[in-house]
Amino acid sequence: MAEADPGAFSGLAAVPELAVADAADLDARLRSAEAPFVVRGLVADWPLVAAGKRSGGDARAYLLGKHRDLPFTVAVGNAAGDARIFYGPDMAVNFRTLRGRLGDIFADIDGAENDLGAPPIYIASTDVHDFFDRLHADNHVDLGERRCRAGIWIGTRTRIAAHNDFPDNLACVAAGRRRFTLFPPDQFRNLYLGPLDNTPAGRAVSMVDFSAPDFAVHPRFRDALTHAQVAELEPGDAIFIPSMWYHHVEGLAPFNVLINYWWRETPGWLGQPEDALHHALLAIRDLPANQKARWRALFDHYVFENGDDVTEHLPEGSRGILDPLTPETASRIRAYLLRQLSQ
Incomplete structure (x- = not known):
């Protein structure tokens, strides 16, 4: 019998929250940060945030008004009611990757948004500049001279397994709510990472099910939790995730939109x-x-x-x-x- 402990996440440390006065203050804090931090309301003035606060439908209408007529890549879960973007029992991914027009994808979300039994629908890491007109101009963070890759993440309720990224990351919630559970880079052994080559989205992910951790199978995960930090973000809030920090991300609302900025402090011509x-x-x-x-x-x-x-x-x-x-x-x-x- 698996030893599940749904209450294992109670009492986790909160990600520290900072206030920033302006773009220069944010720049200084990003340059000096060695750990994650949250800025409440950093992008509260975005028109997309205002639309999302009205309704998921208004957020979708806003995005449809700015998207380019290009095929979008979307992940659609195979299992009804399972928000986890992960593997199946055979270690094949538990979702289908499809291509479609944004209007058609949003029509499917219209029908699934409030259906707890519907499989997740998830558009991940789509380049804001390539797929939208003026979305960045009207909704962006001033990050100075950093050369950033701005991506948008759109979906119904989802759970994305803990993973890390090489670039630094500023993630801004534009609609819905997201919960981030973060771990320092040295916790990789305690997160029980999966394959390096067979991954849901290009990065090795933790094999631990955060909704019901099985400590009989993953005993060192208890140690990881002693180092974990958690933050729940509302529309307009942002979180900084330094390079190589592991993060488990949950889309908690029926409809969720996030825009993030990735950058590296080293020249782009260096290898990966x-x-x-x-x-x-x-x-x-x-x-x-x-x-x-x-x-x-x-x-x-x-x-x-x-x-x-x-x-x-x-x-x-x-x-x-x-x-x-x-x-x-x-x-x-x-x-x-x-x-x-x-x-």
Whole structure:
């Protein structure tokens, strides 16, 4: 018999709440933050927020008035009444991925919005600039010189398994309500992550069912909960999620809209760390233990420690890719890797 404990989440620490005076104040807080924080009412003046406060139908009408006539990607759950976007018993995802016009998708949501037995309908991470006209101009956060990817997330009631993202993230609730449960990056072992390659949306997710955690199967999840923080956001509220923090996200209202901003503090021409992890699985993980130890020492020397002793014995101008990377040297590494992987 599984040991379920629905009350396991009672008493979790709240995500700290901060007040910001203006865009410069927000910029300073984002630059100095090493942990999540909530800003109540940060986007309360958005027209989309005003529409969502009137009704889900008004929010949909507002978005329909600004969308481009392009096919949208939508996930539709297979199981009636199960809001969890996840895996089925066979480890295949428990939803269908379809393409359709936004008006048709919203017509389906019209019929499912107040039906607790309907499967979830979920448009995830859709680029605001590519799929809408003036939505960003009329509803955005001033994030200064950051080069952000603005995405919109639209759906009925949903539960998105805990996962992390490489970029920093400012997520703004435009309609409905969302609950975020967050964990520091070092809790990955206690979250029991699923496969790296077979994922619901591109990132490894926690296999723990947060609605009924099974501590017999996932005993270390109790430790994760001692480090967890939780926040429930209303329309107009925003939450900052730093890079690599795990977050479980629930759409609590019959209809929910969120706009988020992803950015990275490092140049865009640098590689993706996830790619390096996958390559290491291919090239290093299955080596004999003594060889892995030697490669660990090399990684520490060249990558993780990266001290002056790496290059101080080499003449300036002759250090190649051991010098701080530039777009040109990064391109050389990328071209070299492509050649090697194609052999």
